[in-house]
Amino acid sequence: xxxxxxxxxxxxxxxxxxxxxxxxxxxxxxxxxxxxxxxxxxxxxxxxxxxxxxxxxxxxxxxxxxxxxxxxxxxxxxxxxxxxxxxxxxxxxxxxxxxxxxxxxxxxxxxxxxxxxxxxxxxxxxxxxxxxxxxxxxxxxxxxxxxxxxxxxxxxxxxxxxxxxxxxxxxxxxxxxxxxxxxxxxxxxxxxxxxxxxx
Amino acid sequence: xxxxxxxxxxxxxxxxxxxxxxxxxxxxxxxxxxxxxxxxxxxxxxxxxxxxxxxxxxxxxxxxxxxxxxxxxxxxxxxxxxxxxxxxxxxxxxxxxxxxxxxxxxxxxxxxxxxxxxxxxxxxxxxxxxxxxxxxxxxxxxxxxxxxxxxxxxxxxxxxxxxxxxxxxxxxxxxxxxxxxxxxxxxxxxxxxxxxxxxxxxxxxxxxxxxxxxxxxxxxxxxxxxxxxxxxxxxxxxxxxxxxxxxxxxxxxxxxxxxxxxxxxxxxxxxxxxxxxxxxxxxxxxxxxxxxxxxxxxxxxxxxxxxxxxxxxxxxxxxxxxxxxxxxxxxxxxxxxxxxxxxxxxxxxxxxxxxxxxxxxxxxxxxxxxxxxxxxxxxxxxxxxxxxxxxxxxxxxxxxxxxxxxxxxxxxxxxxxxxxxxxxxxxxxxxxxxxxxxxxxxxxxxxxxxxxxxxxxxxxxxxxxxxxxxxxxxxxxxxxxxxxxxxxxxxxxxxxxxxxxxxxxxxxxxxxxxxxxxxxxxxxxxxxxxxxxxxxxxxx
Numbered sequence: 001x002x003x004x005x006x007x008x009x010x011x012x013x014x015x016x017x018x019x020x021x022x023x024x025x026x027x028x029x030x031x032x033x034x035x036x037x038x039x040x041x042x043x044x045x046x047x048x049x050x051x052x053x054x055x056x057x058x059x060x061x062x063x064x065x066x067x068x069x070x071x072x073x074x075x076x077x078x079x080x081x082x083x084x085x086x087x088x089x090x091x092x093x094x095x096x097x098x099x100x101x102x103x104x105x106x107x108x109x110x111x112x113x114x115x116x117x118x119x120x121x122x123x124x125x126x127x128x129x130x131x132x133x134x135x136x137x138x139x140x141x142x143x144x145x146x147x148x149x150x151x152x153x154x155x156x157x158x159x160x161x162x163x164x165x166x167x168x169x170x171x172x173x174x175x176x177x178x179x180x181x182x183x184x185x186x187x188x189x190x191x192x193x194x195x196x197x198x199x
Numbered sequence: 200x201x202x203x204x205x206x207x208x209x210x211x212x213x214x215x216x217x218x219x220x221x222x223x224x225x226x227x228x229x230x231x232x233x234x235x236x237x238x239x240x241x242x243x244x245x246x247x248x249x250x251x252x253x254x255x256x257x258x259x260x261x262x263x264x265x266x267x268x269x270x271x272x273x274x275x276x277x278x279x280x281x282x283x284x285x286x287x288x289x290x291x292x293x294x295x296x297x298x299x300x301x302x303x304x305x306x307x308x309x310x311x312x313x314x315x316x317x318x319x320x321x322x323x324x325x326x327x328x329x330x331x332x333x334x335x336x337x338x339x340x341x342x343x344x345x346x347x348x349x350x351x352x353x354x355x356x357x358x359x360x361x362x363x364x365x366x367x368x369x370x371x372x373x374x375x376x377x378x379x380x381x382x383x384x385x386x387x388x389x390x391x392x393x394x395x396x397x398x399x400x401x402x403x404x405x406x407x408x409x410x411x412x413x414x415x416x417x418x419x420x421x422x423x424x425x426x427x428x429x430x431x432x433x434x435x436x437x438x439x440x441x442x443x444x445x446x447x448x449x450x451x452x453x454x455x456x457x458x459x460x461x462x463x464x465x466x467x468x469x470x471x472x473x474x475x476x477x478x479x480x481x482x483x484x485x486x487x488x489x490x491x492x493x494x495x496x497x498x499x500x501x502x503x504x505x506x507x508x509x510x511x512x513x514x515x516x517x518x519x520x521x522x523x524x525x526x527x528x529x530x531x532x533x534x535x536x537x538x539x540x541x542x543x544x545x546x547x548x549x550x551x552x553x554x555x556x557x558x559x560x561x562x563x564x565x566x567x568x569x570x571x572x573x574x575x576x577x578x579x580x581x582x583x584x585x586x587x588x589x590x591x592x593x594x595x596x597x598x599x600x601x602x603x604x605x606x607x608x609x610x611x612x613x614x615x616x617x618x619x620x621x622x623x624x625x626x627x628x629x630x631x632x633x634x635x636x637x638x639x640x641x642x643x644x645x646x647x648x649x650x651x652x653x654x655x656x657x658x659x660x661x662x663x664x665x666x667x668x669x670x671x672x673x674x675x676x677x678x679x680x681x682x683x684x685x686x687x688x689x690x691x692x693x694x695x696x697x698x699x700x701x702x703x704x705x706x707x708x709x710x711x712x713x714x715x716x717x718x719x720x721x722x723x724x725x726x727x728x729x730x731x732x733x734x735x736x737x738x739x
Contacts, residue, residue: 013391017315020387027417028379035425035455039440042451049518052450083444122444130518181444186437 050133053126053177058144059137061104061162068103069165076163077175078107086182087114088121088149101165109142109157111180113149121147123178132174135164146183230325233317234723235302236620241324242299243613247689249291249331250606254682256284261644261678263661264671277661278346279338285349289467290374291331293601296609297470298323298381301409303620305385307714307721308403310394310730315387323380330373337363348659350460353441353452357433364434368427375420382413382420389413394713396732400494403712403738404487407494408473411501415462415469418505423459426452450515457508465504468568468600469497471608472539475561477712478615479543482558483550484709489542490738496535496542503532513584522581529579533572540569555707556630560611563603563638571599574649589659592652598645602681603638610637610688617692618706622720623699629691636684643677711736 046054077096082088093108113119123143127133138144142157149155161176223231229241259280263271272280302320306313314320337344345367347355356364389410393402402410429440439445441452472493480487487493509517509525517525543565552558574596578587587593610633618624647670652658656667663671702719713736717725 016391017387020391021316021319021383024383024386024417028383028421030421031418032421032425035422036429038422038425038455038458039429039451042448042454046448051518051521052448052516124443124446130516179443183444186442186444 047134050127050130053128053130053133055125055127055133055136055138055176058141059139059162061137061139066102066162066165068100070100072101072167073098074101074163074167074171075173076161077173078109079175079177080109081177081179083179083181086121086180088112088119088180088182089114090123090178090180099163101163101167104139104160104162106158106160109159109178110154111147111149111157112154113151116151118148118150118184119182120184121149121180122183123147123180126177126179128175128177129171131168132171135167135171136174136176137162137164143178231321233313233321235306235314235317235320236721236723238314238320238324239299239301239303240620242295242302242327245324245327246292246294246296246299246609249287249295250685252335253284253287253292254685256280256287258678258682260284261675264663265675266672267663267665267668269662272661274661275343275346278348278659279344281659282345282348282351283334283338286334286345287331288601289349289463290371291327293467293605293609294378295327297409297412297467297605298378298385300405300470300474300609300612300616301381301385304616304714305388305406305409306392307717307725308406308712309389309392309397310713310726310732311388311392312724312727314384315392316384319380320384323377323384326373326377330370330377333366333373334370337361337366340366350456351430352456353430353433353449354443357430357441360434365431368431371427372424375424378416378420382416385409385413386417394726394729394732397713397737400491401732401737403473404476404490404493404497405470405473408469408476408497411497412466412469415466415501415504419459419462419466422455423463426455426459429455450512453512453515454509457511458505460511461508462501462504464597464600465500467605469501471564471568471605472497474608474612474615475543475564476539478557478561478611479546479565481615481707481709481711482555482561483547483552485546485550487542487738488545488548489538492538493542496538499535500532503528503535507532510579510581510584513581514588526579526581530576533576536572540565540572555614556625556627556634557611557615559631559634559638560607560614563634564607564611567603567607567641568600571596571601571604574599587652589657590652591648591656591658594658595645595648595652598648602645603641607637607641613692615707616714617695618699618702619714619717619719619721621696621699622702622718623695624702624706625691625695625699629687629694633684633687633691636687637681640677640679640681640684644674644681645677647671647673647677712738 046052075096075098078092078094080090080092082090089110089112091110093110097105097107099105111121125138125141125143127136138159138161140158140160142159147155147157229237232238232241259272260277263269263277302314305311334344340363342361342363344361344363345351345356347360351367389402389406429438432438433440433442433447439447441447441449443449476487476493507525507529509521510529513522513525547562554562574592578584578593578596614625614630651667651670651674654667656663704717704719705715706719707715713726713730713732714721716730716736
């Protein structure tokens, strides 16, 4: 007599356990998704705060609407590095320039493929201090695309930039650093995220 | 007395209702078992084997570091040793040991007949030997096993990883699946299968801490799975989550890793808090001081663990506001942790204390875990962390919280509940000898590492500057003492199982809780009919 009763409670307990398990599985699925959501969230955070010195993509600029702020002069330094294993030479025309906010300037960079094979390079920019990163705009940059160089080839690459007049008052110097990566093997399969930057 | 009668009746019912359920014999019993006690035993033996394997790797590391210079192993192999030592101890020794204890104890503590989902329980255990078999087999493959540190920062673990990294990723996925299934099981058992009268706030603290730990696991193991999936995509499918050349960001790896990693370190200590909260009242012969505050402190620690991850990476370059936030949030965790330490001390205050082996390990836990907590506070101070970051000071810190912290709590738990599991007492004098060897060994090993770290010795290096020679030699001697004394532990356990004195049902004079109302050894099936929860067996 007792057995059926015990069984029926066992079934309802089993159902309850199954229900709990599925509810908890939802947390698991949600957190797996959240892990991937962290990627765009991190990008957003970097764009807002300049974390990691990230700069935006190509900047649309209409010279008629922007008057340079002649009262301020900002020192902009340029550094160039090649990533480990990247044999190219990479340098900037000058170590730095002084510009007014709102003024469009051009700086030339150079790369030389020192090897005897065709290679593809990709430069990745970063700005310090990070708080200035979002005010540093590039209207044209070699970092928006990859460079394909034949053996021994030298390439001159222009970079045009403008510093927004909203640049915080305490920033008098900022540094733009480029790191050059060898993407010869990698480039075949991928489009580069740098060129997808929207602004 | 009434509960002993109850337990006796329960045993009779067992034989009536379940005499058809005879466990399979031999290997099939262990492969096919869905019994929470069998699975708990499997978890515990598995984690002990992993402890010995990970410990052997630690001794390889300490042997190479005994003297400056390269004597025994190549730097590349040294890196594989530090990496696998960390992975095996975290995911193979500490976590499965706690799951094993939960399997054995949670159903008996809440008065349930078994875990809520017994077949999934079997699966979540048997994934583990496969996962670790896979991980360890990579050490024998061409190119070697994982060598990028247990934190497997990209791009070390992607662009520059050995080819075997794919096996590593699969192994992490399997360990994660195992932990997630184990957690679902534990939560369902605790929420649905408590005996009538076992309200949440009457649950033993071991059950409480595991309930909270299981939720932490559910929240962060999927993030870890996502992270290694991103690695897999970067390595094999040309994505650029962490590849700077393709527009990715290696620093993002560290953020996501530590979003998992910091709750993970509390996953490895909260069940330990639960164990210590069971043992100290027994041997102080007083109820636990501040039961409610213990529960709330555990919940606060779990909640705060999601807000402090970046204190592992102060030096990556972070805005000042970020550094301050993560520093203060981290320091805040000292408050609920302090509540716990003071509660344990208050429980012992004016107690009628005796010092059996479990109590010795528990007291050592309170003292040494607190030392590890204090060095953690030093590391939490952002400006000071720049000096300590990636030095042996960090190694000393997390070994103090994980070895005399988590591991001592597991050893204490085994000594405390072993008589209930196998019905026999361990040899008390050998147990005490094991304790003292472990206690001295652990301090001789890890205390000097504070000094070598503050003096600037980096972690994860096979060779070092001459001024660190003495500290390292002392540390290595301590490691041998500690390592080999765990073989004594193995002997004590086997001796108890084979020829220990029969244990009483209550085992310890001051023990309270439903598991002590059962006969020793605990029958194969227990509480098939819910027990009556008497005031004396309920906490608070």
